[in-house]
Amino acid sequence: MQGLGLSGVRKTYGRTEVVRGVDLEVARGEFIVILGPSGCGKSTLLRMIAGLEDASAGTILIDGAEVTHLPPRRREIAMVFQNYALYPHLTVAGNIAYPLRVAGTPKAEQQARVAEAARVVGLGDYMERKPAELSGGQRQRVAMARAIVRRPKVFLFDEPLSNLDAKLRVQMRAEIRDLHRRIGVTSVFVTHDQVEAMTLADRIVVMNTGLIEQVGTPADIYHRPASRYVASFVGATPMSFLSGVVHDDGGAVVVPGGGVIPLPRPLGAARAGKPIVAGLRAEGVAITATGAAPHLTGSYRFSEELGNHAIHHVAIAGTEVLAQGHSGRPPAEGAVGLTVEADGVHLFEVETGKRVG
Numbered sequence: 062m063q064g065l066g067l068s069g070v071r072k073t074y075g076r077t078e079v080v081r082g083v084d085l086e087v088a089r090g091e092f093i094v095i096l097g098p099s100g101c102g103k104s105t106l107l108r109m110i111a112g113l114e115d116a117s118a119g120t121i122l123i124d125g126a127e128v129t130h131l132p133p134r135r136r137e138i139a140m141v142f143q144n145y146a147l148y149p150h151l152t153v154a155g156n157i158a159y160p161l162r163v164a165g166t167p168k169a170e171q172q173a174r175v176a177e178a179a180r181v182v183g184l185g186d187y188m189e190r191k192p193a194e195l196s197g198g199q200r201q202r203v204a205m206a207r208a209i210v211r212r213p214k215v216f217l218f219d220e221p222l223s224n225l226d227a228k229l230r231v232q233m234r235a236e237i238r239d240l241h242r243r244i245g246v247t248s249v250f251v252t253h254d255q256v257e258a259m260t261l262a263d264r265i266v267v268m269n270t271g272l273i274e275q276v277g278t279p280a281d282i283y284h285r286p287a288s289r290y291v292a293s294f295v296g297a298t299p300m301s302f303l304s305g306v307v308h309d310d311g312g313a314v315v316v317p318g319g320g321v322i323p324l325p326r327p328l329g330a331a332r333a334g335k336p337i338v339a340g341l342r343a344e345g346v347a348i349t350a351t352g353a354a355p356h357l358t359g360s361y362r363f364s365e366e367l368g369n370h371a372i373h374h375v376a377i378a379g380t381e382v383l384a385q386g387h388s389g390r391p392p393a394e395g396a397v398g399l400t401v402e403a404d405g406v407h408l409f410e411v412e413t414g415k416r417v418g
């Protein structure tokens with residue numbers, strides 16, 4: 062059952078098209094994260110779903126009903142913003158009740174629904190406090206309770222965690238995920254933070270300059286990125302890209318300096334001798350063990366210590382390649398060999414950046 066449907070949605074400001082034709086089907090109860098860098102149009106898309114911006118073209122459906130031209134209050138959506146937008150003079154209870162008061166919901170029903178929403182987010186003991194007397198995380202929960210109280214068909218989140226410190230962000234991420242599991246409302250969450258996307262989403266929508274670049278589960282996006290753009294956007298450690306040429310037998314990529322990157326499956330004969338880009342994730346690259354023959358050779362630059370492992374930076378023909386290794390055991394200075402796991406190699410077209418194979 063469809064919870065949200067976008068078809069051919071576009072937004073033009075003057076002569077600039079910032080959303081350039083977006084099609085997306087979201088199942089009822091699904092948690093979708095729209096991921097992309099600043100300026101890619103993700104907030105504009107969210108605001109069009111909310112009805113805060115008019116779509117220049119296309120249609121928007123919520124639970125199967127067209128809402129493209131309805132005002133926000135008739136779309137049965139609730140939005141949680143980055144700055145929470147709480148009323149400072151109202152108590153927690155007053156803030157949560159606000160949308161019901163505006164809608165003219167009877168007093169008794171208001172009280173019951175506010176109590177229920179506050180209970181769901183764990184704010185029952187704070188009902189008489191003002192926003193200034195709450196922590197950042199508690200304010201975020203008030204904003205979520207105020208969204209829940211309306212029993213919306215769709216939740217929209219616009220980078221709601223970006224003002225919180227790192228530890229609280231992790232906690233609120235878990236709370237949002239848990240809340241979604243319990244109330245199961247279709248949710249669209251916008252962020253530029255790939256960790257947020259990977260940990261929250263049922264499916265991630267990666268946006269690039271107003272268009273969807275890929276839609277997939279976090280595992281799809283990580284293990285089968287549709288393009289170099291997507292590959293460079295996800296993963297805590299950036300993917301390394303090496304330009305090379307497909308070996309005559311199609312089974313490897315030869316890179317400048319003579320290194321050879323093994324491939325999981327041979328490429329067709331038509332690719333032999335043609336340029337290609339190989340993408341390597343650090344966990345699939347290791348410093349070559351003493352006595353073994355390396356796939357690549359470069360010069361060691363430095364290591365980043367991450368506690369449970371280290372990331373070694375190695376320069377190969379002017380490109381930086383990252384290799385994962387043991388903590389506290391940096392390689393010796395100078396020339397260093399790298400061993401590449403064929404299964405972890407991604408290939409991309411030079412011109413378009415699209416995935417090969």
Ligand SMILES: Nc1ncnc2c1ncn2[C@@H]1O[C@H](COP(=O)(O)OP(=O)(O)OP(=O)(O)O)[C@@H](O)[C@H]1O
Pocket residue numbers: 074079097098099100101102103104105106253
């Ligand atoms: N009212 C407006 N008038 C003109 N251009 C706008 C307007 N609102 C947004 N834009 C432009 O549209 C593009 C997309 O903006 P949008 O806010 O959707 O990006 P975003 O991906 O959400 O980025 P951020 O994470 O920085 O908010 C940007 O280039 C922005 O400058």
